[in-house]
Amino acid sequence: MLFNLQIKRYGDYGDREVPGGEMPGQTNNKSEWPLWEVFIRSKQGLDHKHAGSLHAADAEMAIENARDVYTRRMEGVSIWVVESKYIHASNPDEAESLFDPANDKVYRHPTFYDLPDAVKYM
Amino acid sequence: MAVVNLEERFQEKIDAEVKIEPKDWMPDAYRKTLIRQISQHAHSEIVGMLPEGNWITRAPSLKRKAILMAKVQDEAGHGLYLYSAAETLGISRDEMYDQLHTGKAKYSSIFNYPTLTWADMGAIGWLVDGAAIMNQVPLCRTSYGPYARAMVRICKEESFHQRQGFETLLVLSRGSAEQKAMCQDAINRWWWPSLMMFGPPDAESPNTIQSMKWKIKRLSNDELRQKFIDMCAEQVKVLGMTLPDPDLKWNEERQHYDFGPINWNEFYEVLKGNGPCNKQRLDARRKAWDEGKWVRDAAEAFAQKREAVRKVA
Ligand SMILES: [Fe+2]
Ligand SMILES: [Fe+2]
Numbered sequence: 025m026l027f028n029l030q031i032k033r034y035g036d037y038g039d040r041e042v043p044g045g046e047m048p049g050q051t052n053n054k055s056e057w058p059l060w061e062v063f064i065r066s067k068q069g070l071d072h073k074h075a076g077s078l079h080a081a082d083a084e085m086a087i088e089n090a091r092d093v094y095t096r097r098m099e100g101v102s103i104w105v106v107e108s109k110y111i112h113a114s115n116p117d118e119a120e121s122l123f124d125p126a127n128d129k130v131y132r133h134p135t136f137y138d139l140p141d142a143v144k145y146m
Numbered sequence: 147m148a149v150v151n152l153e154e155r156f157q158e159k160i161d162a163e164v165k166i167e168p169k170d171w172m173p174d175a176y177r178k179t180l181i182r183q184i185s186q187h188a189h190s191e192i193v194g195m196l197p198e199g200n201w202i203t204r205a206p207s208l209k210r211k212a213i214l215m216a217k218v219q220d221e222a223g224h225g226l227y228l229y230s231a232a233e234t235l236g237i238s239r240d241e242m243y244d245q246l247h248t249g250k251a252k253y254s255s256i257f258n259y260p261t262l263t264w265a266d267m268g269a270i271g272w273l274v275d276g277a278a279i280m281n282q283v284p285l286c287r288t289s290y291g292p293y294a295r296a297m298v299r300i301c302k303e304e305s306f307h308q309r310q311g312f313e314t315l316l317v318l319s320r321g322s323a324e325q326k327a328m329c330q331d332a333i334n335r336w337w338w339p340s341l342m343m344f345g346p347p348d349a350e351s352p353n354t355i356q357s358m359k360w361k362i363k364r365l366s367n368d369e370l371r372q373k374f375i376d377m378c379a380e381q382v383k384v385l386g387m388t389l390p391d392p393d394l395k396w397n398e399e400r401q402h403y404d405f406g407p408i409n410w411n412e413f414y415e416v417l418k419g420n421g422p423c424n425k426q427r428l429d430a431r432r433k434a435w436d437e438g439k440w441v442r443d444a445a446e447a448f449a450q451k452r453e454a455v456r457k458v459a
Binding site: 055056057059076077078079081082085092093096097113115116117 | 167169170171216219220223226227230233238239240295296299303442443445446448449452453
């Protein structure tokens with residue numbers, strides 16, 4: 025395909041020459057807004073589920089940011105945010121012993137019980 | 147437990163397709179590789195907003211403006227998902243920003259090319275987001291949990307990006323002679339840089355083997371690139387346009403398209419900072435960061451003041 029037409033080009037190619045501020049030599053993490061964990065209820069009647077995290081100065085801002093970051097396509101009807109530092113988690117290295125008590129209790133499951141086919145609706 | 151055992155157990159988990167979560171033990175090199183990859187990926191989403199943001203005020207209709215704004219906003223979201231995934235590995239957000247702003251961290255070279263016409267918005271959606279999707283879909287199964295979950299979220303949103311881009315080109319391809327020329331011109335300029343998005347050939351990509359062993363990466367650069375070329379070579383026919391590669395030809399035996407040599411010199415030059423827009427992009431990022439400082443400070447001060455009032459009450 026051959027085109028001999030003049031194409032008008034403009035745009036960001038050298039569009040404006042603005043000095044870009046100073047190179048940030050040192051970082052100061054203390055100025056960083058705290059981290060929040062976001063939980064979203066996708067539909068009335070369902071649990072809130074962890075969606076991700078974000079930074080915000082306070083809870084109100086965290087909810088507003090969560091709306092923009094995690095629910096741009098109607099993914100939620102309700103948002104919970106909690107500052108990440110308040111979350112306590114079990115230690116994955118101790119998972120084996122922590123969950124051990126449930127390990128050998130197959131009789132907690134309905135399939136453990138063999139019943140004659142004659143028994144209906146159970 | 148000896149480190150050797152920990153490493154063995156780690157690899158066993160990977161081999162068994164068990165996801166690694168933030169508090170799990172992981173080799174240092176795994177953590178470092180992930181921090182580098184995820185933060186670079188996040189930077190790419192953020193810098194990637196610039197070439198397209200440039201056209202928001204110039205979009206040809208209100209509909210196109212709304213679409214473009216939604217897409218650019220999505221890319222900001224993608225950056226944020228990825229930054230928080232990287233933070234779970236122990237790097238702070240400020241450290242990552244600092245690495246970007248000082249030029250220490252890289253981002254995808256594609257965003258160092260200029261967007262010269264409206265058709266570039268179409269070509270970016272079709273080719274650049276298309277190549278990104280090709281890269282990202284296998285990352286939904288990557289071995290690190292937070293990264294995989296971020297990628298699932300991202301992939302759900304990317305499909306709209308690619309489709310709106312293709313549709314933009316489709317409209318141009320059915321338009322006036324000038325619009326058709328603009329469409330072909332954009333494809334010509336974006337084709338080769340898009341192919342470079344998959345990274346250097348496997349033979350020159352020394353980290354690939356380890357990344358694949360750790361299942362951070364699932365398919366090699368060359369495999370992904372070939373898939374992308376095969377896909378685009380067919381799609382371009384719908385546009386009635388051509389891809390700017392005289393060697394592009396279906397190979398019956400390989401069941402793939404053959405393609406011409408990629409100019410890797412150009413790739414390494416742009417990577418080094420010598421691309422057409424490297425300086426503009428970084429300057430724009432730094433400017434946004436610096437000029438946003440008072441907002442960040444004010445929000446922080448307000449939060450503290452409110453907290454103090456709450457404590458007194
Ligand atoms: Fe994206
Ligand atoms: Fe995208």
